[in-house]
Amino acid sequence: MKTPLGNVRGLGSAHAGTGHFWLQRLTAVANIVLVTAFLIIVVSIAGSGHAEIVAKLSNPFVAILILAAFLSVLTHMRIGMQVIIEDYVHTEIRKIALLMANTFYTIAVGLIAVYAILKINFGL
């Protein structure tokens, strides 16, 4: 049982609360650490041969770090693109279609990355 005031308190004018803002910041902080580590990994294997790169990416620490980086980055970019769509697309049906496409695209990128990392680690 909630009073009408209790239902809207803390939600702001968009009725969505601070969840979106918080997730953007949380993943932003995680991205600083994870993307920096990922950059160092990429720089260290740039120009290497196939076997060498597979060996590097088969390191459990490296593999888990890349998976974590994709999880954080994809979450961050999905809600970021959501804001861009909401800002510029005002036709309701187009907006809904693009918001759906945004989620589908993000999941597709994530699945490709997860599949590749798992295959490199378990399937070669």
Add this chain to the structure above:
Amino acid sequence: MADVKFQRPISPHLSIYRLSPTMVMSIMHRITGAALYFGSLLLALWLLAVSGSVSQFDFANAFFGSWFGQFILLGYTWTLLHHMLGGIRHLIWDTGAGFEPKERQLLAVGTLAGSLALTVLVWAFAYLLKG
């Protein structure tokens, strides 16, 4: 919805403001973010190529090794670092700090200068390690 025939007041457009460094960096933050959004697919596809056969890997390497591929990667590096520094700037602002005119200016210019410097550093390291 009522049929609105009279001209309703609208909020000021971007074009009436004088361009300032903070404004340019704000726009850049969104543009770089959107670019990274599509760049993430390239990264996932590269991992997929690594997980595939040697010939698939060689194909991806030939693309990223070409002048066009290198140009894309260089742009990707700068875009990533620029968005990251821009994000750190926003995190600083989230604490309530850095809003004085001089500080705002410094953070905006610092984002651009820092991203360019870091890009050079990352590529210099990559080439040094390659030998």
